[in-house]
Amino acid sequence: MGRDPVRRWVGIVGGVALGAVLLFAAWTKALDPGAFAEQIRAEGLDGVLSAPTVAWIALALEIGLGFALLFGVRRPAVLVPAALLIVFFLFLTGRAYWYDLRGIEREASACGCFGHLVERSPAEAFWGDLALLGVPWLLAWWGRSRERRRGLAAPVAAVLATVAGLVFAWKAPELPLDDLATRLSPGVTLSQLCAGSGAERICFDGLAPDLEEGEHLIVLLDLTDELDEAAFDALQSWSLEGREPAVTVLADASPEQLHAFTFRWGPAFEIVLAPGPLLRPLYRTLPRSFRVVDGTVVETWPGWPAPLIAGS
Amino acid sequence: MTETMRRILALALLLPLTAVAAVSAQDGFRPTSEYVFELDGSTDPGAEVFVQGQGAAFLIVSDSIESPLLVEPRAGDVKAVSLLKVARQADGTVNLLPNAVAASEGAFTVEMDGVTFDLDGHPAGLMVKPPWIGDAGIQDLLDYSLEYRRGAEDYTASEPILRELQAEDRPVTVRVFFGSWCPHCQMVMPRILKVAEALRGSKIALEFYGLPRGIGDDPEAKRWDIDGVPTGVVLIGDREVARISGGEWKIPELAIKNVLDGA
Numbered sequence: 001m002g003r004d005p006v007r008r009w010v011g012i013v014g015g016v017a018l019g020a021v022l023l024f025a026a027w028t029k030a031l032d033p034g035a036f037a038e039q040i041r042a043e044g045l046d047g048v049l050s051a052p053t054v055a056w057i058a059l060a061l062e063i064g065l066g067f068a069l070l071f072g073v074r075r076p077a078v079l080v081p082a083a084l085l086i087v088f089f090l091f092l093t094g095r096a097y098w099y100d101l102r103g104i105e106r107e108a109s110a111c112g113c114f115g116h117l118v119e120r121s122p123a124e125a126f127w128g129d130l131a132l133l134g135v136p137w138l139l140a141w142w143g144r145s146r147e148r149r150r151g152l153a154a155p156v157a158a159v160l161a162t163v164a165g166l167v168f169a170w171k172a173p174e175l176p177l178d179d180l181a182t183r184l185s186p187g188v189t190l191s192q193l194c195a196g197s198g199a200e201r202i203c204f205d206g207l208a209p210d211l212e213e214g215e216h217l218i219v220l221l222d223l224t225d226e227l228d229e230a231a232f233d234a235l236q237s238w239s240l241e242g243r244e245p246a247v248t249v250l251a252d253a254s255p256e257q258l259h260a261f262t263f264r265w266g267p268a269f270e271i272v273l274a275p276g277p278l279l280r281p282l283y284r285t286l287p288r289s290f291r292v293v294d295g296t297v298v299e300t301w302p303g304w305p306a307p308l309i310a311g312s
Numbered sequence: 313m314t315e316t317m318r319r320i321l322a323l324a325l326l327l328p329l330t331a332v333a334a335v336s337a338q339d340g341f342r343p344t345s346e347y348v349f350e351l352d353g354s355t356d357p358g359a360e361v362f363v364q365g366q367g368a369a370f371l372i373v374s375d376s377i378e379s380p381l382l383v384e385p386r387a388g389d390v391k392a393v394s395l396l397k398v399a400r401q402a403d404g405t406v407n408l409l410p411n412a413v414a415a416s417e418g419a420f421t422v423e424m425d426g427v428t429f430d431l432d433g434h435p436a437g438l439m440v441k442p443p444w445i446g447d448a449g450i451q452d453l454l455d456y457s458l459e460y461r462r463g464a465e466d467y468t469a470s471e472p473i474l475r476e477l478q479a480e481d482r483p484v485t486v487r488v489f490f491g492s493w494c495p496h497c498q499m500v501m502p503r504i505l506k507v508a509e510a511l512r513g514s515k516i517a518l519e520f521y522g523l524p525r526g527i528g529d530d531p532e533a534k535r536w537d538i539d540g541v542p543t544g545v546v547l548i549g550d551r552e553v554a555r556i557s558g559g560e561w562k563i564p565e566l567a568i569k570n571v572l573d574g575a
Contacts, residue, residue: 239365264422266367270366
């Protein structure tokens with residue numbers, strides 16, 4: 001191997017590129033492991049093991065292989081599992097693409113290896129994964145290490161980094177990373193928050209056109225959750241007193257759930273029902289709130305809207 | 313009986329009265345047609361239902377009942393309100409005058425499609441209005457839903473686009489399949505109705521068909537292969553040229569124009 005520097009350098013470039021892509025993909029999932037587990041469930045991949053277990057195994061594999069490749073470990077022991085992982089991703093995105101081409105609607109959207117954070121159409125997900133994962137893998141395989149001598153430093157570093165990555169993923173839901181972990185952050189416009197593809201594509205500006213003008217406080221809420229009564233009362237008083245900006249709650253719920261919520265809580269604020277695929281990439285935990293001015297998100301809060309709680 | 317005991321007794325007698333009079337919801341009731349009032353098992357066609365906010369409180373006014381009824385979800389009960397305390401506003405909303413004296417009619421029970429309660433021995437309920445199923449004209453839908461009517465009044469369609477559509481010389485039909493139960497339809501139907509009204513007398517006709525919750529079971533949905541609402545099937549003559557669905561309905565006149573420009 002050392003005798004062919006071109007092949008060696010191609011291998012290094014391919015390995016580092018593949019490692020970086022796997023680590024970026026792992027990063028997007030590690031920010032919200034719960035959402036990743038939900039995707040696993042939606043894809044029907046939780047037959048033998050539970051969805052969270054499958055999610056953590058996949059995450060560990062992705063982080064481990066990513067760091068190993070980044071640290072220059074390009075042996076079959078790394079490249080073969082990496083190939084299997086790539087084939088698995090391509091199977092998922094390819095299946096979604098195939099359904100999409102035939103106009104078959106599915107609950108799970110084609111997120112491929114990048115989780116909820118990056119929005120891609122089924123075609124973009126398939127071809128993107130093929131290019132970003134397949135090509136570097138081929139380069140890494142062509143320039144794989146063949147030396148008999150095997151240093152321990154890189155594998156040990158990869159294992160340690162993997163452990164650190166998993167600890168981060170474990171703690172991530174408690175860290176204030178919502179803006180980073182979701183598609184909802186200051187500067188984003190409602191027209192950029194979309195789900196679905198083709199004729200079924202829907203964006204927030206189409207779902208709730210009234211939110212595009214003026215200032216609004218928006219709360220993402222699960223109508224079936226037990227609510228914090230004090231926070232709810234603050235929301236209620238704000239709306240009953242007609243204070244500005246007006247509050248709108250967005251929820252993924254059936255009309256029956258809305259009905260049950262209405263007759264239990266008697267909301268004074270407007271509730272807009274939104275499809276799950278549109279809402280789910282916007283939060284890690286509910287409730288989550290944000291302020292919109294003329295269709296652009298200007299501020300976000302974990303939980304209930306801060307001005308409303310402060311003003312109560 | 314000592315003075316202190318008399319005061320305690322008077323206070324004890326007054327407490328229930330203050331509880332009855334404590335009607336927390338007071339103003340900003342707007343008329344709604346999402347719910348209907350049922351008495352003795354049948355819908356009261358003359359009843360008016362008003363709602364405060366999304367559902368903070370509901371007010372039922374009808375000649376069939378002695379006094380208007382206030383349904384308060386948070387309190388979980390129904391109260392009778394004096395008709396004299398119901399102040400109708402010029403904009404169609406209703407306020408309850410301060411310190412309205414109300415008698416409690418008891419608790420309500422939440423059902424799948426509304427709430428039921430006992431009204432002096434008569435079964436009564438505030439029920440979700442049955443969905444519109446089948447063909448509908450523009451006026452039918454504006455009469456069916458006050459929310460559609462209000463939304464249509466509030467929407468301003470693009471005049472230049474409407475003029476362009478009014479000048480269309482091909483016979484165009486847009487058959488709009490909707491669900492009166494569907495939240496997204498609730499947002500866009502008023503806009504579609506406004507555009508449909510504006511295009512009256514032109515070569516573009518909008519037809520409406522309401523589907524039930526189980527869309528796939530409806531023969532008309534099967535015939536047109538409809539699997540989601542709102543969906544507009546655009547026909548030029550008898551030839552289907554496109555379908556409008558999802559977020560495309562945000563600006564209905566633009567969606568129709570885009571289809572016709574490409575057809």
